[in-house]
Amino acid sequence: MRDGVALLKDVEAQMATALMIGRQASGLLAELVEVGERAQPLVAQFIVEDGRGPEPLTVEELGSTLAELEGRLQFTLVKSDGLSKLVADSRQSKQLLNRLDFLSDVLGVLLSLSRAAALGLQAVGPAIQAGGDGTAGLLAGEGGLVRALNGLVEHEGSIVEAVALLEAARETLAELESSLDEAQLARGIEDLVAGVDQLHRGLRLAQDIGPIGAKLVGAGSTQRYLVLGQSVDELRATGGFVSSVWLVTFEDGGLENVRYYDSVQVDDWDRLSHYPSTPAGLEEHMNAHVWLLRDVSWEPDFPTTARIAEDMFRIGQRQEVEGVAAINQWTLLSLLEALGSVPSPGGDEPITPHNLFSNLEEGSDQYGRAYMDLVLQGLLGRLNEPLSLSTLVKIASALDESLQGGDLLLFLDKPGVQAVVAASGWDGRIRHNSMDYLYVVDSNVGWSKSDRNIERAVSYEVDLTRDSGVRISLGLGYINHSGPGSPGCEPQWLNRGTDYSQLKNACYWDYWRVYTPQEARLLSATPLALPEYSVSVAIGKGQPGDDTVRVASNFNRKVYSGLFAIEAGAARDINLVYDLPSDLVDRRGNVIDYQLLIQKQPGIRRREVSVEFILPAGFHLDSSSAEPDFEGDSRVGFRLQIKRDMVLSAQFTRRNDGAN
Numbered sequence: 097m098r099d100g101v102a103l104l105k106d107v108e109a110q111m112a113t114a115l116m117i118g119r120q121a122s123g124l125l126a127e128l129v130e131v132g133e134r135a136q137p138l139v140a141q142f143i144v145e146d147g148r149g150p151e152p153l154t155v156e157e158l159g160s161t162l163a164e165l166e167g168r169l170q171f172t173l174v175k176s177d178g179l180s181k182l183v184a185d186s187r188q189s190k191q192l193l194n195r196l197d198f199l200s201d202v203l204g205v206l207l208s209l210s211r212a213a214a215l216g217l218q219a220v221g222p223a224i225q226a227g228g229d230g231t232a233g234l235l236a237g238e239g240g241l242v243r244a245l246n247g248l249v250e251h252e253g254s255i256v257e258a259v260a261l262l263e264a265a266r267e268t269l270a271e272l273e274s275s276l277d278e279a280q281l282a283r284g285i286e287d288l289v290a291g292v293d294q295l296h297r298g299l300r301l302a303q304d305i306g307p308i309g310a311k312l313v314g315a316g317s318t319q320r321y322l323v324l325g326q327s328v329d330e331l332r333a334t335g336g337f338v339s340s341v342w343l344v345t346f347e348d349g350g351l352e353n354v355r356y357y358d359s360v361q362v363d364d365w366d367r368l369s370h371y372p373s374t375p376a377g378l379e380e381h382m383n384a385h386v387w388l389l390r391d392v393s394w395e396p397d398f399p400t401t402a403r404i405a406e407d408m409f410r411i412g413q414r415q416e417v418e419g420v421a422a423i424n425q426w427t428l429l430s431l432l433e434a435l436g437s438v439p440s441p442g443g444d445e446p447i448t449p450h451n452l453f454s455n456l457e458e459g460s461d462q463y464g465r466a467y468m469d470l471v472l473q474g475l476l477g478r479l480n481e482p483l484s485l486s487t488l489v490k491i492a493s494a495l496d497e498s499l500q501g502g503d504l505l506l507f508l509d510k511p512g513v514q515a516v517v518a519a520s521g522w523d524g525r526i527r528h529n530s531m532d533y534l535y536v537v538d539s540n541v542g543w544s545k546s547d548r549n550i551e552r553a554v555s556y557e558v559d560l561t562r563d564s565g566v567r568i569s570l571g572l573g574y575i576n577h578s579g580p581g582s583p584g585c586e587p588q589w590l591n592r593g594t595d596y597s598q599l600k601n602a603c604y605w606d607y608w609r610v611y612t613p614q615e616a617r618l619l620s621a622t623p624l625a626l627p628e629y630s631v632s633v634a635i636g637k638g639q640p641g642d643d644t645v646r647v648a649s650n651f652n653r654k655v656y657s658g659l660f661a662i663e664a665g666a667a668r669d670i671n672l673v674y675d676l677p678s679d680l681v682d683r684r685g686n687v688i689d690y691q692l693l694i695q696k697q698p699g700i701r702r703r704e705v706s707v708e709f710i711l712p713a714g715f716h717l718d719s720s721s722a723e724p725d726f727e728g729d730s731r732v733g734f735r736l737q738i739k740r741d742m743v744l745s746a747q748f749t750r751r752n753d754g755a756n
Contacts, residue, residue, distance in 0.1 A: 398524030542605030
């Protein structure tokens with residue numbers, strides 16, 4: 097009977113605790129509903145559908161909404177933690193406890209997001225309010241842009257704190273994503289990740305550009321920049337064939353003038369003897385006797401490209417500039433995704449992210465290369481309209497994404513300003529360091545527009561078993577997804593169509609280059625025979641069947657190169673094997689530290705890179721900067737999507753379990 101009474105008392109206590117848990121859970125649920133209602137107006141500010149969004153909140157409204165949300169989140173987080181302690185002490189529901197821990201992490205991320213947004217608002221809000229009567233955009237000459245940029249410097253500490261909060265939130269979200277197994281929750285976390293990433297990119301750009309922003313837009317002076325419009329459909333080393341050129345003038349912080357030049361007509365044909373010598377690859381594979389501005393993107397180091405472009409523009413137009421920028425269609429797409437839409441040059445339906453590329457193709461057929469200028473003018477017109485703070489954040493995020501991905505490149509003649517640009521990774525230079533290095537560069541030499549139809553992949557095998565050094569097996573894979581009925585590959589100079597649709601569905605002639613550490617030593621390479629009806633054979637630079645694989649040194653890097661052609665629907669694989677010196681890998685007894693810098697080519701949206709390590713006996717992966725795709729007894733593999741320059745770090749240690 098005593099045991100029965102004790103059991104009943106225990107059950108009664110558990111029921112009382114369960115009742116208390118239920119009541120607190122109901123209260124927490126009500127608080128979460130309140131949080132959602134407070135957050136909804138803020139979330140709505142970042143949603144644009146078919147170019148339409150909600151009425152933008154003023155700076156004051158945003159500030160008060162963020163303050164209310166932060167207070168509510170803090171209160172809800174306290175209630176959640178209290179309920180977690182009650183459930184943990186009761187030991188009644190491990191599943192509920194796990195859910196509450198998850199909820200606390202999400203609430204912490206939301207609190208960081210709210211605080212970061214408030215700090216960002218503190219930094220840029222007053223400057224935007226000071227921009228005038230709200231009838232003009234930041235690019236106008238009233239000085240609003242300069243005030244906004246100076247505000248970034250004044251509130252640098254707030255921006256740094258906000259960026260740190262968001263980086264911590266991203267780490268928490270990454271851990272939550274890896275632990276989720278329910279699709280609905282996963283989708284919710286993905287949305288939260290997207291919001292955190294967007295604000296992080298926008299504030300990171302504000303942090304990086306603050307020290308030089310006023311100088312860039314000519315505060316108290318005049319600044320002229322040469323802007324190269326590169327076509328990603330006709331890929332070249334720094335982004336693409338230059339189809340459009342603009343001279344952009346800033347006067348005392350305002351956009352004064354944007355003048356368009358046709359890239360074919362910008363050069364002075366009466367002064368061709370003054371132009372730089374043609375690079376060997378461009379001359380051999382495209383029969384370029386003179387290096388003209390439209391082909392200036394041939395070399396992969398953008399500071400070099402920019403200086404040569406300045407010289408060419410000076411020769412061709414007798415005008416000096418203070419710097420060079422390069423943009424491509426991906427930059428335009430990112431800005432359109434931030435703005436929603438811009439007016440169509442033809443007065444038809446607005447241009448949106450969904451129809452940008454089709455409009456560019458059809459517009460080019462109808463208006464020629466100048467259509468790109470009409471689209472750019474529409475974008476600048478939108479940017480010069482009054483914009484909400486949320487739209488400005490999205491624009492800043494889009495610009496940061498383009499800068500980090502190499503689709504927007506900058507070079508400034510002022511060394512101090514250029515040093516900041518280089519430190520931020522916006523200059524597109526060939527990078528140098530003491531680690532392993534891989535940079536794959538493709539150049540379309542077939543007079544087609546087929547690059548968006550090319551699927552690219554890289555396999556990179558690192559053999560760490562050799563004491564004398566590291567052996568690399570590199571594989572380059574290409575698939576041409578151009579449509580059926582495309583013209584054949586030969587001759588190389590074949591006219592592949594009269595409209596954009598025909599030009600983009602064509603044989604792909606690629607002059608590829610691979611940049612590696614200077615000390616690399618090539619052991620073998622897939623032979624690539626020179627086609628009989630290639631440009632090189634036609635101009636007497638080569639003989640049919642010659643192996644086009646070459647080894648050279650450039651920009652203090654060892655360069656492997658070659659030429660191939662892929663018909664529509666076909667694939668091509670290239671393999672290289674080379675050795676690297678042992679000092680590129682840090683070996684310390686039972687520890688191996690390895691780092692690989694993979695540089696992304698501008699103009700390529702993404703390239704899949706698979707990295708696989710062959711390990712010495714007894715070694716295993718201890719830590720890495722990316723999650724491995726697989727781990728075996730002697731091999732570890734990673735699958736990476738290269739959307740920007742990245743470093744893969746991995747540490748391997750020898751087991752202490754008696755294994756060999």
